[in-house]
Amino acid sequence: MNALTLWFHKTGSPPTFYRLAGLLLPWCYGIALLLGAIGLYGGLVLAPSDYQQGDAYRIIFIHVPSAWMGLFAYFFMAANAFIALVWRIKLSEVLAMASAPAGAAFTFITLVTGSLWGKPMWGTWWTWDARLTSELVLLFLYLGVMGLYAAIEDRRQAARAAGFLALVGVVNLPIVHFSVNWWNTLHQGSTVRLLGPSHIDAAMLWPLLLMAIATHLWFFGTVLARTRTGLLELDGGKDWVRAIALGPEMSAVAAPAATERTHG
Amino acid sequence: MKPGSTSAACAALIRRDLTLVWRRRGDAVNPILFALIVVALFPFALGPEPEQLRRIAAGVVFVALLLAGLLALDTLFRGDYEDGSLEQLVLSPHPLALLLACKIAVHWLTTALPLLLVAPLLGELLHVAEPVRWVLLGALALATPLLSLIGAVCVALTVGMHRSGMLLALLVLPLYVPVLIFGAGACNAALAGLPYVAPLLWLGAALVLALVLAPLACAAALRISLS
Numbered sequence: 257m258n259a260l261t262l263w264f265h266k267t268g269s270p271p272t273f274y275r276l277a278g279l280l281l282p283w284c285y286g287i288a289l290l291l292g293a294i295g296l297y298g299g300l301v302l303a304p305s306d307y308q309q310g311d312a313y314r315i316i317f318i319h320v321p322s323a324w325m326g327l328f329a330y331f332f333m334a335a336n337a338f339i340a341l342v343w344r345i346k347l348s349e350v351l352a353m354a355s356a357p358a359g360a361a362f363t364f365i366t367l368v369t370g371s372l373w374g375k376p377m378w379g380t381w382w383t384w385d386a387r388l389t390s391e392l393v394l395l396f397l398y399l400g401v402m403g404l405y406a407a408i409e410d411r412r413q414a415a416r417a418a419g420f421l422a423l424v425g426v427v428n429l430p431i432v433h434f435s436v437n438w439w440n441t442l443h444q445g446s447t448v449r450l451l452g453p454s455h456i457d458a459a460m461l462w463p464l465l466l467m468a469i470a471t472h473l474w475f476f477g478t479v480l481a482r483t484r485t486g487l488l489e490l491d492g493g494k495d496w497v498r499a500i501a502l503g504p505e506m507s508a509v510a511a512p513a514a515t516e517r518t519h520g
Numbered sequence: 521m522k523p524g525s526t527s528a529a530c531a532a533l534i535r536r537d538l539t540l541v542w543r544r545r546g547d548a549v550n551p552i553l554f555a556l557i558v559v560a561l562f563p564f565a566l567g568p569e570p571e572q573l574r575r576i577a578a579g580v581v582f583v584a585l586l587l588a589g590l591l592a593l594d595t596l597f598r599g600d601y602e603d604g605s606l607e608q609l610v611l612s613p614h615p616l617a618l619l620l621a622c623k624i625a626v627h628w629l630t631t632a633l634p635l636l637l638v639a640p641l642l643g644e645l646l647h648v649a650e651p652v653r654w655v656l657l658g659a660l661a662l663a664t665p666l667l668s669l670i671g672a673v674c675v676a677l678t679v680g681m682h683r684s685g686m687l688l689a690l691l692v693l694p695l696y697v698p699v700l701i702f703g704a705g706a707c708n709a710a711l712a713g714l715p716y717v718a719p720l721l722w723l724g725a726a727l728v729l730a731l732v733l734a735p736l737a738c739a740a741a742l743r744i745s746l747s
Contacts (some may be wrong), residue, residue, distance in 0.1 A: 341744075389697075396694040403687050404677060408745075416744045417677045421691060424673060424737065428695050431726075435698040438705075 268347045270487045271496040277480040284477030292470035298463030312376050317463055319369040321471040322362045326394060329359025329475060333401070334426045337419030347483075349415035350490060352422065353405055354482035358475050360398035367391055386436040393432045397425040411490055526614045530622045533609075537626040540599070547595075551631050552638050555588040559642045570647040577646035578656045578707030582700060584642065585635050585660060586667060590692060592631040593671040596623065597679045597742075606679070610746055620742070621735040624672045632664040655710040655720075659703040662723040669727075669734035670695050676741035699723070 266272050299317035306313040336352035339345055370388065371381045382388065401418045408414035456464070491497050521528045541548055562580050566572060600606040609619055639660050643653060674691040678684040702719040709716040 393694045393697055396690070400687075400691040400694060403690050407678070407681055407684070407687050413744065413747060416747075417741070420741055420744055421674070421677055424695065428698070431698045432694075435701045438701075 268345055270491050273347055274484055274487050277484050281480050284473045288470045288473035291466050295463045295466030295470055303460045315369050315373045317467050321467040322366040325471045325475055326363035326366050329355050334422045337422045340419050350483050350486040352419050353415050354479045354486055356398055356401050358478045363395045389436045390433045529614045533619055533622050534626055541630045548630055551588040551592045552634055555584045555635055558584040559645055573646045574649050577643055577648040578652050579704045581642045582704050588635055589667050593675045596627050596675050601679050616739040617735040620738045624668055628665050628668040636660055649711055652707050652710045655716050656707050659706045662727055663699050663703040666699050666727045666730050669730040673734055673737045673741055676738045677745055679745050
């Protein structure tokens with residue numbers, strides 16, 4: 257086994273990942289909070305007002321990163337579900353299921369901020385526009401995955417079934433997107449592009465990008481925290497969980513007692 | 521057909537499913553009654569003006585059939601799961617996807633085809649416009665097998681659960697959205713006097729795709745929920 261596969265297998269084992277996630281977790285949350293604070297200050301205070309929308313446009317500093325994260329979280333979940341279904345890696349099952357509630361929350365924030373912005377700008381809280389509708393369907397897909405995961409007793413089977421549903425949803429997402437686009441469109445096109453020039457001023461762009469990085473880190477922080485709990489629940493009876501549950505000094509006492517019992 | 525061959529197994533499965541439906545033929549009427557009642561609710565809610573009803577007729581018939589199909593989905597694997605024959609299907613040496621495709625086909629024949637036959641009547645109840653009538657039937661003929669195939673994948677995921685009705689709706693309905701958009705879109709285009717062939721062709725393309733992929737996905741989902 258070469259070094260890379262060895263590393264991969266080691267990181268994928270629950271106790272190692274639990275420790276690693278515990279190390280990464282404060283960094284994720286810390287940097288996310290810091291960048292989020294800078295980004296929000298830049299977006300809400302430093303950035304100039306829009307010549308058309310006044311200060312109302314400032315909601316994009318929440319809305320757009322959340323919308324990106326809603327989609328990103330779905331693909332993260334689906335990729336993990338694929339790994340879990342094909343290679344039967346327990347960690348991926350837990351990761352996929354941990355990202356569902358976070359993604360649903362980001363999608364929900366997108367819908368709420370969008371409708372808050374829509375009231376003064378479009379004069380309505382909700383309109384059956386293509387992007388709004390596909391975002392709503394995305395939220396329903398998340399809720400379906402979470403509902404299916406919660407409805408099945410056996411945790412691993414539940415994760416596999418819900419992961420399969422997430423993969424079916426991946427096929428569905430572009431279809432929904434294009435079908436509702438064809439059906440009705442009012443929402444503006446995207447202004448920030450990865451390739452080519454963005455139609456947005458630099459003073460507005462940097463807080464937006466900072467917020468995007470902050471939401472990514474926050475997402476990974478939440479997923480790591482949820483995965484840690486999920487791993488503890490899943491491996492409830494195993495030794496490494498018992499060692500964590502009993503604390504360092506108790507497990508030192510308990511371990512020889514356990515070995516004595518097995519030998520005796 | 522040699523006994524023990526895959527085609528013989530499919531024929532036996534189809535014969536058995538049809539017999540089972542025939543023995544309980546009273547149940548087969550239920551989706552039709554359900555769709556009829558749902559359609560009848562709309563004039564009560566919106567008022568009896570023919571002009572208004574004509575405008576929404578195609579969409580209402582579409583949604584009524586979609587909901588009736590959703591309620592009928594549960595029967596696809598329920599009986600087989602309870603008497604254990606579903607596990608025998610999974611264990612059989614024949615390709616599971618093919619056997620499931622036969623089951624889905626029989627299910628479509630016995631639940632969706634009767635609905636399709638009463639769809640013109642439902643349309644007349646809502647004063648459906650003359651040019652829309654045939655487009656609606658065509659769209660439904662393409663959409664109902666598509667709905668059955670998509671629904672079968674989701675129902676395979678919930679097969680072992682008690683009381684899966686609401687959850688099944690939550691899983692299935694987001695996946696039904698594109699079908700509804702294209703199907704009702706064709707009808708609305710016909711009502712407005714616009715070309716309506718493109719959405720029908722999209723439905724046809726999706727149906728071909730689902731015919732190939734959905735049985736495979738259904739088999740994979742069933743293996744997960746029976747493991």
